[in-house]
Amino acid sequence: MTNGEKNRLKDSIFKYIGVFACSIGLILLAIFIGNIIYDGFNRIDWSFLTSLPSRKAEKAGILTAWSGSLWIVIFTFIIAVPIGISAGVYLEEYNRKNKLTRLLEINISNLAGVPSIIYGLLGLEIFVRLSNLGSSVLAGSFTLALLILPIIIVATREALKAVPSSIRAASFGLGATKWQTTWYQVLPAASGGILTGVILAISRAVGETAPLIVVGALAYVPFTPKGPMDEFTVLPIQIFNWVSRPQHEFAINAAAAIIILLAITFTMNGIAVYFRNKWQKKINW
Amino acid sequence: MKYKLEAKNIDVFYGKLKALNNINIGITENAVTGLIGPSGCGKSTFLRLFNRMNDYIDSFKLNGDIYIDNTNIYDKSVLVDELRKNVGMVFQKPNPFPKSIFDNVAYGLKIQGINDKAFIKTRVKDALKQAALWEEVKDDLGKSALALSGGQQQRVCIARALAVEPSIILMDEPTSALDPIATAKVEKLILTLKEKYTIIIVTHNMQQAGRISDYTAFFYMGDLIEFDKTDTIFTNPKMERTENYITGRFG
Ligand SMILES: Nc1ncnc2c1ncn2[C@@H]1O[C@H](COP(=O)(O)OP(=O)(O)O)[C@@H](O)[C@H]1O
Ligand SMILES: [Mg+2]
Numbered sequence: 001m002t003n004g005e006k007n008r009l010k011d012s013i014f015k016y017i018g019v020f021a022c023s024i025g026l027i028l029l030a031i032f033i034g035n036i037i038y039d040g041f042n043r044i045d046w047s048f049l050t051s052l053p054s055r056k057a058e059k060a061g062i063l064t065a066w067s068g069s070l071w072i073v074i075f076t077f078i079i080a081v082p083i084g085i086s087a088g089v090y091l092e093e094y095n096r097k098n099k100l101t102r103l104l105e106i107n108i109s110n111l112a113g114v115p116s117i118i119y120g121l122l123g124l125e126i127f128v129r130l131s132n133l134g135s136s137v138l139a140g141s142f143t144l145a146l147l148i149l150p151i152i153i154v155a156t157r158e159a160l161k162a163v164p165s166s167i168r169a170a171s172f173g174l175g176a177t178k179w180q181t182t183w184y185q186v187l188p189a190a191s192g193g194i195l196t197g198v199i200l201a202i203s204r205a206v207g208e209t210a211p212l213i214v215v216g217a218l219a220y221v222p223f224t225p226k227g228p229m230d231e232f233t234v235l236p237i238q239i240f241n242w243v244s245r246p247q248h249e250f251a252i253n254a255a256a257a258i259i260i261l262l263a264i265t266f267t268m269n270g271i272a273v274y275f276r277n278k279w280q281k282k283i284n285w
Numbered sequence: 286m287k288y289k290l291e292a293k294n295i296d297v298f299y300g301k302l303k304a305l306n307n308i309n310i311g312i313t314e315n316a317v318t319g320l321i322g323p324s325g326c327g328k329s330t331f332l333r334l335f336n337r338m339n340d341y342i343d344s345f346k347l348n349g350d351i352y353i354d355n356t357n358i359y360d361k362s363v364l365v366d367e368l369r370k371n372v373g374m375v376f377q378k379p380n381p382f383p384k385s386i387f388d389n390v391a392y393g394l395k396i397q398g399i400n401d402k403a404f405i406k407t408r409v410k411d412a413l414k415q416a417a418l419w420e421e422v423k424d425d426l427g428k429s430a431l432a433l434s435g436g437q438q439q440r441v442c443i444a445r446a447l448a449v450e451p452s453i454i455l456m457d458e459p460t461s462a463l464d465p466i467a468t469a470k471v472e473k474l475i476l477t478l479k480e481k482y483t484i485i486i487v488t489h490n491m492q493q494a495g496r497i498s499d500y501t502a503f504f505y506m507g508d509l510i511e512f513d514k515t516d517t518i519f520t521n522p523k524m525e526r527t528e529n530y531i532t533g534r535f536g
Contacts (some may be wrong), residue, residue: 004409024521086298096343120372142438164380166376166378166380167380167383170376170380170381170382170445171382171396171441172338172341172369173336173338173370173373173374173376173394173446174370174373174392174393174396174398174445174446174449175365175366175367175368175369175370175393175396175449176366176392177396180396184395184396185382188383189382189383196313225428239349
């Protein structure tokens with residue numbers, strides 16, 4: 001075999017390995033989703049969405065679960081987004097580069113990789129116990145906000161980095177202050193990227209289970225939260241609870257709830273992708 | 286004769302590197318002053334002294350004084366944003382904001398807190414007219430400035446600088462990213478602007494300096510080698526270095 005033939009052979013072998021690796025992932029996912037839809041799709045109806053949990057599988061619904069998820073997402077958003085974006089703007093636009101800030105930056109990147117249960121333990125100690133919030137919506141939201149803060153900060157910084165410095169120079173050159181430059185030019189130019197990051201972070205929060213279990217979210221809550229200090233459950237916890245029951249009817253309920261949860265996260269990710277594409281098309285410098 | 290701008294005993298350092306060495310120069314009002322010299326000789330550094338754009342560079346250090354209308358602009362009492370309303374700048378690569386043509390030109394007024402819509406409209410129109418762009422864009426003011434050609438973008442940037450009514454305009458190789466036709470338009474524009482404004486322009490294109498500048502300063506490795514009327518510099522330079530550069534023997 002000549003050298004060229006060898007290289008081409010290597011090339012095609014690698015191609016087949018690649019195709020194989022990709023298809024395994026996709027096929028498994030397709031089987032899983034197909035299975036879930038087969039089990040659960042017929043279970044979804046209006047009363048499933050609007051019923052309280054029950055010991056009888058056919059009467060049980062996900063009202064408390066999805067309304068709990070909604071409360072959690074709203075408060076997590078309110079807490080995490082302003083802080084995350086501000087921190088990103090500070091680090092990228094205002095901060096002078098020195099050893100301390102480099103340490104800060106590395107740590108923020110590391111925080112994004114900390115297992116979520118650790119955040120749960122932190123939340124349990126700081127919010128549930130020390131701050132006396134109990135196992136409330138607010139305690140859960142603060143905990144999830146901590147979890148997604150690094151994601152938002154990193155996404156904000158990446159989006160700001162992509163804004164060319166010539167835009168900043170143009171704004172300063174006209175007599176704009178740092179704040180005006182950031183607010184009127186840099187943030188709007190980066191908004192697509194920031195928005196994408198925020199949606200992805202929130203969709204991560206929707207699916208989180210472990211930290212909320214640690215914080216004390218209950219599997220059985222016979223009421224929907226009326227305020228931020230109420231106890232709550234969320235969709236993933238409801239699913240976890242149903243899956244762990246022996247009766248087959250509850251497994252069907254779980255499949256139906258999984259479909260709802262997947263629909264929510266897919267929709268959010270879809271919106272994120274849409275905004276990212278739109279933003280990239282609009283701005284090519 | 287009084288000068289509009291004056292640089293006195295200017296040394297500039299970037300860390301250990303000395304970028305400008307004891308520069309003294311006086312710049313005449315309502316004239317075009319060209320800064321020429323080989324790449325890296327300090328033209329841009331010198332130009333950016335007049336609107337304090339070097340201040341953002343961490344390693345930048347300045348000795349000496351810069352006067353505009355007899356005020357030392359590096360004095361602690363001078364507000365940088367006020368200074369820049371009087372000293373506009375046009376950059377090497379056209380850098381319009383990713384917004385409409387109108388919003389680009391109106392931005393300088395907006396950040397001054399001006400809300401009067403009619404007033405802003407007139408100013409935008411005037412500025413676009415002065416920048417010789419009005420006829421080309423008057424029906425499309427809502428169009429994104431990024432959708433314009435390079436030459437039009439650069440004239441948007443010039444209009445944007447004019448809209449805040451500065452008295453001085455700094456230009457750093459404003460035509461180096463443009464094709465010859467767009468370059469000719471911008472050069473013609475500069476000649477009309479000098480009636481109202483004092484213009485300092487960096488160019489590494491000597492013919493351009495010859496065509497548009499009244500005075501020319503030749504920089505070489507951080508030194509100001511020669512500064513005089515453009516005619517004198519081009520036809521009868523006093524220094525051999527200048528002559529070598531002008532005649533294309535180096536640089
Ligand atoms: N931001 C900076 N940091 C450090 N050195 C710089 C910076 N800008 C320019 N210099 C140096 O200063 C000298 C003059 O640069 P510049 O003013 O850009 O020259 P010109 O515009 O004539 O090409 C060069 O040696 C350049 O490397
Ligand atoms: Mg330069």
